[in-house]
Amino acid sequence: MSTFTNPILKGFSPDPSVCAVGEDYYLVTSTFSYFPGVPIYHSKDLVNWKQIGNILDRKEQLPLEGAGHSRGIFAPTLRYHNGMFYMITTNVDHGGNFIVTAEKPEGPWSDPYWLKDAPGIDPSLFFDDDGKCYYTGTRPNPEGPKYNGDWEVWLQELDLETMQLTGVSTKIWAGAMKNAIWPEGPHLYKKDGYYYVMIAEGGTGYNHSITIARSERIDGHYEGYKNNPILTHRHLGKAFPVHNVGHGDLVETPDGQWFLTCLASRIFDGYSNLGRETFLAKVEWEDGWPVVNPGIGRLLAEQEHSLPMVPVEQQEQYDLSEDSPAFMYLRHPQMENYDRKSRAGWLRLHATSETLKDLSSPTYLGLRQQAMNYTLTTQLDASSLANDKAEVGLAVVQNDRYAIRLVASPFEEGFTVRMITTIDGVDEVVGEVTGMGALLELSFIGEGQQVKALVKDIESGREDTVAENIDTHYLSTEVAGGFVGCTMGLYVTSDNKGDYADFNWLEQKITK
Structure with a gap:
């Protein structure tokens, strides 16, 4: 069996989102105040990635006037449905949440569809079996935050004709921990009759983690997994060389294997100059819940990989x-x-x-x-x-x-x-x-x-x-x-x- 080394995307590559189209995989990451925005990568094996373009490559798509280095574009999600690619993200200072679409991952990508009445950040899309599309995101507690990070994950249907939210906005989860802080980066999945919402919580630093809940109905009630978090490194001590693990996205291969991409930071003498990078882990399902790297429960620097490797030349x-x-x-x-x-x-x-x-x-x-x-x-x-x-x-x-x-x-x-x-x-x-x-x-x-x-x-x-x-x-x-x-x-x-x-x-x- 082949092996790979983490991270699979080295350097500033946070908030990865991945989707499968047949035997091809596509991945995007955050870019904040850099232009062009949201690089898109292609892989045949989830390990070796080639950048094939940037989704936001026109100023009309990406207003960034006066944006601080850590403002701009937050946490994109990439999805594919009925021959169309959808990328949804947040421009935190210039317009909020929006969607762009393309028939080919290389583009061209559309001008933004700016979403009205979509507060908060970290939007994602889910396409249900009946053809309906749902928006998930994270927003401050509508009753007023009672503490710093008092946010919630919410759901609303998206009309694909008007590219606007429709129907009722519903809170579906606020995280696994009591008084959880910064429940964010939500993604919805459906497996074996259950809807799963997977999120990050604990903030993007040392206490970052990935947690999950499920429901038989898309609008809840969502029951948290008793073994949450499904992935974190906060219990490993600050001497451990990889910190800040969180913000995951699940992907299924054509033959039914599951993997998780997530962000983490390599630590060098106590500091993370390279920022948050993209890592990969294996996922197995047990008793209706995902287990990340079974028997190990953390990210690995080197790991066996079951998919045939298709190397990509790395440019220097x-x-x-x-x-x-x-x-x-x-x-x-x-x-x-x-x-x-x-x-x-x-x-x-x-x-x-x-x-x-x-x-x-x-x-x-x-x-x-x-x-x-x-x-x-x-x-x-x-x-x-x-x-x-x-x-x-x-x-x-x-x-x-x-x-x-x-x-x-x-x-x-x-x-x-x-x-x-x-x-x-x-x-x-x-x-x-x-x-x-x-x-x-x-x-x-x-x-x-x-x-x-x-x-x-x-x-x-x-x-x-x-x-x-x-x-x-x-x-x-x-x-x-x-x-x-x-x-x-x-x-x-x-x-x-x-x-x-x-x-x-x-x-x-x-x-x-």
Whole structure:
């Protein structure tokens, strides 16, 4: 039997939702303030995934003006019914809950159907045997929350003709624990005459968990499973290397096997710089209830897998002359600043005065950081720059107040290369090399929570260490807060309109 390693999606990939279409599987995750929104992946084995696009790839679908890094798009759900794909999610600051549809998972996806009278977050869809569609979501206690996190899961029919809710809104569950906090991420399933509602509760941090209830009627009464939670790591101690387990979705294979995708965070020296990632577990049904990884009851770093493996090539180096669905931008990128026409084989990034500290759209092209042991390298030509306040180079971004940069700036007859940390909004230069040329290779080398910054002058062959042994634990949820993981990539800024730099390639290589 083959084995696989968790996580199945490395790096910032929270709130996974999965659906099966025959022997093909599709999965989506949250993107918050990044554009395009909601990546969609395809797999034949639930382990090896290839990104085939992004569902929200037009500004009309994804208003993000002024969104904080952990605002924007929360918790998408992906479902398939009668030849149509449905993705439902929440834009927390711009319109609330909405649905988009497509006949093919690659798109094109429709403009949003904004849902009226649909409070709360984390919506999901369920298609019953009679053809009716039901919305589930989570909302504050309508009588007024009695404590922080006093929310409830609710159900209402969705009219597929009008794409609006119809009928009565019904509370169906408030979680397994007494005074449960943040019952969210609900999904409905039907099996052997029962309706099951599976949720996350306990908050998205260390006490996160997955719980389940069932009913013979879709609108309840839902009876909680006596052995809840069906999955959590909160009882394993903080020294355990995987925390925050929750927000699951079940999927059944054509031959009747069941699996669960969920989010969890790998911990490195006490911190989760990579954010919440997507993990996979086996599910067996016993006495009408799901058991996750029977006999073990937790996520595994390596696990046997019963489906035939269909490997997918993992890309490390990106030819910047071509777009990629893996590329991520902040909020609403001005795509004219990402120029692939002016210099053949290169990407020309036009600078603006906006920086990574601004809740706007600086010129930044990122990838999800996938490992703590890595090299991130690019080759750039900064010869067009004249403004000594311009910066061109690499950045690792947690949010607008926590980041690191390795950037070149014009200085006298050459360029100065600096490594700069941003901690709680305050910049500090932690290393500097002067007298470099304009054609440079810049590299971050990550070794756990320590980072080294290197520069190479391509024309002269000179190589220097800009900084080393720089601690990066603050690029984590535990310090920076929020719900995102780090991204890393290319960055340009300048007060001088017309400044630009050319980039030849970008490589993120996992070294351990």
